[in-house]
Amino acid sequence: MAGINKSEFPNPVINWIDTRLPIFTMMQKEYGTFPTPRNFNYLWNFGALAMVIMMIMIATGIFLAMNYQPNTALAFDSVQRIMRDVNYGWLIRYVHQNGASMFFIVTYIHIFRGMYYGSYKYPRELLWMLGVVIMLIMMATAFMGYVLPWGQMSYWGATVITNLFSAFPIVGQPIVTWLWGGFSVDLPTLNRFYALHYLLPFVLVGVVFLHVAALHITGSNNPLGIDVKSPQDTVPFHPYYTVKDSVGVCVFLLIFALLVFFWPNVLGDPNNFIPANPLQTPSDIVPEWYFLPYYAILRSVPNKLGGVCLMFGSILVLFVLPWLDTSPVRSARFRPIYRQVIWLFVLSFVVLGYCGMNKPEGIYVILSRIATLYYFFHFLVLLPILGKLERPLPLPESISRAVLGGGGGGPMPSGATAKPMEKA
Amino acid sequence: MRAFRNLLAAGMFGAAMFALLTIAARPARAQEEAPTPPAQNWSFNGVFGGLDLAAAQRGFQVYSEVCSTCHSMNLLHYRDLEGIGLTEDQIKAVAAAVTVPVGLDDQGNPKTGPGTPASQFRAPFANEQAARAAMNGALPPDLSVIVNARTGHANYVYAILTGFQEAPPGFKMMGGMNYNEYFPGHQIAMPQPLHDGQVTFADGAPNRIENEAHDVVTFLYWAANPEAIQRKQIGVRVVLFLVFMTGITYAVKRKVWADLH
Amino acid sequence: MADPSAAVAGHHGPADGVTKRDFLQLIALSGAAIGTAAIGWALVDSMNPSKDVLAVSATEVDLTPITEGMGITVMWQGKPIFVRHRTPAEIKSAEDVQLSQLIEPATDASRVKPGHDQWIVLIGICTHLGCIPLGNKPTDPRGDWGGWFCPCHGSQYDTSGRVRHGPAPLNLYLPPYAFETDTKIKIG
Numbered sequence: 111m112a113g114i115n116k117s118e119f120p121n122p123v124i125n126w127i128d129t130r131l132p133i134f135t136m137m138q139k140e141y142g143t144f145p146t147p148r149n150f151n152y153l154w155n156f157g158a159l160a161m162v163i164m165m166i167m168i169a170t171g172i173f174l175a176m177n178y179q180p181n182t183a184l185a186f187d188s189v190q191r192i193m194r195d196v197n198y199g200w201l202i203r204y205v206h207q208n209g210a211s212m213f214f215i216v217t218y219i220h221i222f223r224g225m226y227y228g229s230y231k232y233p234r235e236l237l238w239m240l241g242v243v244i245m246l247i248m249m250a251t252a253f254m255g256y257v258l259p260w261g262q263m264s265y266w267g268a269t270v271i272t273n274l275f276s277a278f279p280i281v282g283q284p285i286v287t288w289l290w291g292g293f294s295v296d297l298p299t300l301n302r303f304y305a306l307h308y309l310l311p312f313v314l315v316g317v318v319f320l321h322v323a324a325l326h327i328t329g330s331n332n333p334l335g336i337d338v339k340s341p342q343d344t345v346p347f348h349p350y351y352t353v354k355d356s357v358g359v360c361v362f363l364l365i366f367a368l369l370v371f372f373w374p375n376v377l378g379d380p381n382n383f384i385p386a387n388p389l390q391t392p393s394d395i396v397p398e399w400y401f402l403p404y405y406a407i408l409r410s411v412p413n414k415l416g417g418v419c420l421m422f423g424s425i426l427v428l429f430v431l432p433w434l435d436t437s438p439v440r441s442a443r444f445r446p447i448y449r450q451v452i453w454l455f456v457l458s459f460v461v462l463g464y465c466g467m468n469k470p471e472g473i474y475v476i477l478s479r480i481a482t483l484y485y486f487f488h489f490l491v492l493l494p495i496l497g498k499l500e501r502p503l504p505l506p507e508s509i510s511r512a513v514l515g516g517g518g519g520g521p522m523p524s525g526a527t528a529k530p531m532e533k534a
Numbered sequence: 535m536r537a538f539r540n541l542l543a544a545g546m547f548g549a550a551m552f553a554l555l556t557i558a559a560r561p562a563r564a565q566e567e568a569p570t571p572p573a574q575n576w577s578f579n580g581v582f583g584g585l586d587l588a589a590a591q592r593g594f595q596v597y598s599e600v601c602s603t604c605h606s607m608n609l610l611h612y613r614d615l616e617g618i619g620l621t622e623d624q625i626k627a628v629a630a631a632v633t634v635p636v637g638l639d640d641q642g643n644p645k646t647g648p649g650t651p652a653s654q655f656r657a658p659f660a661n662e663q664a665a666r667a668a669m670n671g672a673l674p675p676d677l678s679v680i681v682n683a684r685t686g687h688a689n690y691v692y693a694i695l696t697g698f699q700e701a702p703p704g705f706k707m708m709g710g711m712n713y714n715e716y717f718p719g720h721q722i723a724m725p726q727p728l729h730d731g732q733v734t735f736a737d738g739a740p741n742r743i744e745n746e747a748h749d750v751v752t753f754l755y756w757a758a759n760p761e762a763i764q765r766k767q768i769g770v771r772v773v774l775f776l777v778f779m780t781g782i783t784y785a786v787k788r789k790v791w792a793d794l795h
Numbered sequence: 796m797a798d799p800s801a802a803v804a805g806h807h808g809p810a811d812g813v814t815k816r817d818f819l820q821l822i823a824l825s826g827a828a829i830g831t832a833a834i835g836w837a838l839v840d841s842m843n844p845s846k847d848v849l850a851v852s853a854t855e856v857d858l859t860p861i862t863e864g865m866g867i868t869v870m871w872q873g874k875p876i877f878v879r880h881r882t883p884a885e886i887k888s889a890e891d892v893q894l895s896q897l898i899e900p901a902t903d904a905s906r907v908k909p910g911h912d913q914w915i916v917l918i919g920i921c922t923h924l925g926c927i928p929l930g931n932k933p934t935d936p937r938g939d940w941g942g943w944f945c946p947c948h949g950s951q952y953d954t955s956g957r958v959r960h961g962p963a964p965l966n967l968y969l970p971p972y973a974f975e976t977d978t979k980i981k982i983g
Binding site: 148153190193194204215219222345349350354356357360363364365368370372374380381383384 | 546581614675678679683685687758761765768769772773776777779780783784786787790791794
Binding site: 169170173176177191194195196197198199201202356 | 823827837838840841842843845846847848
């Protein structure tokens with residue numbers, strides 16, 4: 111790719127830089143004129159929101175790191191010093207703490223959009239898998255971040271989750287000892303979690319870059335699930351989606367602000383205000399809310415190894431979703447059965463979350479087992495079969511036809527339906 | 535159709551938040567071990583809550599005269615008392631009246647001296663073992679963030695302080711324990727700390743148990759959340775600003791998209 | 796779904812100069828800039844000295860235990876501060892010096908507070924390469940001018956803290972301080 115191409119920007123400074131390193135041309139192409147389907151709904155905002163909250167988390171995290179002490183004797187007090195003595199420390203800490211929750215809310219809705227509209231199907235399978243990688247990195251980062259304040263829940267949550275690896279035969283206990291750097295969660299563990307918690311977000315930035323790059327090769331999906339056929343189907347990203355995303359950002363920040371300024375600890379656990387005590391276990395060990403569904407899956411199986419495998423499996427199954435779903439149609443809008451049963455999946459996820467926050471006794475055991483079964487049933491049984499048996503609704507001829515309602519409006523008469531998504 | 539779908543997206547987001555907050559506001563899991571503490575009126579409640587400085591100062595007096603005998607508040611320094619309205623001179627006087635560790639003497643032994651505004655609150659015991667030794671093995675928890683560290687928060691702490699009673703007939707009390715209506719399991723190692731008229735307030739405010747408990751919990755809430763009032767004030771302005779910005783950006787969005795429809 | 800603003804927008808084109816849309820965009824961008832600046836300020840301000848650091852940014856020294864001829868060292872903002880109670884002989888020898896004899900000329904009066912010339916308060920860091928001069932303890936050498944003696948390279952200071960023998964180029968620095976009462980000073 112040799113050769114300098116003279117830039118076309120009028121501003122001389124920008125022109126000089128762009129001729130030598132065409133970042134402005136790239137920005138213009140990828141975020142300025144990039145042809146984007148014209149029929150996005152607000153569910154398409156959530157990817158941009160995820161990027162916004164990611165940057166907020168990195169910024170607040172760096173400033174917290176200036177004051178945090180990763181030593182078991184000092185960690186809890188250093189966080190309190192941030193809250194009390196550092197100028198606006200309370201604000202930075204609460205933004206970071208609640209930002210984690212906002213990051214997961216936004217990501218879960220973003221994933222739901224992908225599942226509903228078939229954004230994981232050809233040609234976006236790799237895009238989807240990169241997304242699953244992003245989610246895994248987020249979960250690892252959040253888990254380690256929660257250990258850092260060194261409260262009771264930090265310590266005991268870390269102990270329970272790292273102990274899970276001992277379920278693996280033979281190599282399990284050595285792995286756990288290796289993770290801990292000792293014989294229990296202690297100073298070496300805290301130190302390395304701090305180092306990794308600082309590192310992983312930058313790995314995340316790299317994977318997000320790949321995720322967006324993959325998206326820009328295939329182009330975005332849209333609520334109709336049909337391919338872009340002509341320029342009339344699209345609009346330039348700027349100003350249409352920059353401005354629409356700005357609305358989403360404002361609503362997002364509004365909800366975020368309500369949490370940070372008025373209910374900053376409502377999503378947290380009071381036990382984490384008690385300094386970690388290895389000699390005293392809290393009556394309930396509960397992870398943060400965004401891990402509750404997976405926690406419930408873990409506890410639904412009476413066998414330790416089985417629970418661990420099922421818990422990891424519940425995320426790994428997402429990797430193969432593009433191949434589990436056999437439907438030739440992308441968007442649930444044209445899949446009359448799928449568009450209803452997906453809500454059962456959502457319900458099972460919510461029920462799992464609810465079970466995760468309660469003790470594994472009585473009705474919660476039965477509920478979590480039913481919900482776990484349904485969760486896997488959805489992916490492993492329902493989707494493969496439904497794709498073959500379901501009769502999809504006729505697809506519109508094109509996006510612009512459907513949106514602008516040109517000639518006759520609505521779908522074409524039967525026998526002249528648009529082809530479902532073309533496969534290579 | 536499009537508006538419906540947008541509403542769906544917004545509704546999902548809102549429903550997710552609502553579900554979260556409902557889940558988060560769930561009653562204390564210890565409900566089967568103790569009743570839920572009744573809600574009290576606190577000056578700091580609500581979006582526009584303020585801090586009753588007089589109550590907080592009386593509460594500090596209650597802490598100093600009663601609670602500090604057994605409970606430390608290691609995260610607080612005397613200079614922090616500016617947050618409940620004490621002047622610089624009052625803070626210096628309060629600090630100078632207590633004896634705190636001030637480093638080592640020339641022989642290398644720890645020495646004590648009068649406190650300064652920069653000193654940590656004087657702790658009743660040098661460390662956990664000393665506390666347990668003095669308290670028959672029980673450890674009086676540090677009170678710096680106690681209001682945040684318990685489900686039920688201020689209402690719970692108030693309920694504990696005012697919840698000491700005779701054990702109901704048939705209830706088996708372990709030796710050295712005290713019956714408390716709201717403590718999980720009903721048996722607490724702390725004997726009733728507050729009584730009517732125990733602390734005399736300089737401003738002549740009433741000093742029955744309920745008043746003393748109310749004032750000390752107000753103080754403890756401030757101690758756990760010294761930034762709360764400023765946080766809510768900034769929050770009101772930020773939320774109003776964001777509501778305004780949502781309106782403006784939506785108006786721009788409508789204008790930009792107008793030529794497409 | 797007819798959009799009423801479409802009709803309005805139809806009447807405003809870019810050729811119309813500043814349109815309502817441009818105005819709204821300007822407000823939106825300004826709002827975004829204000830919001831970003833506010834957040835940015837909070838982050839930047841968090842790097843300023845925190846409350847616990849500010850709490851020890853000023854030190855008070857009680858002068859009553861310091862008898863005539865004695866000097867003490869206190870810490871202020873991480874630096875050693877010499878506080879010496881000068882005898883009348885020391886004061887006189889400081890005042891009687893000819894300015895032309897000084898390496899860095901300065902009157903004694905300019906280095907003490909009016910009415911309190913028996914007290915000299917100095918930053919105890921040698922202006923040569925930063926060692927801490929000797930002279931506060933009764934057993935310390937004080938140099939030929941009765942002030943302080945730096946053991947690292949032999950600089951000597953007089954009873955006013957002025958350098959009399961190099962290699963130090965400058966007098967000992969004065970910290971900001973004030974007398975709160977006759978027996979108490981606040982440094983910083």
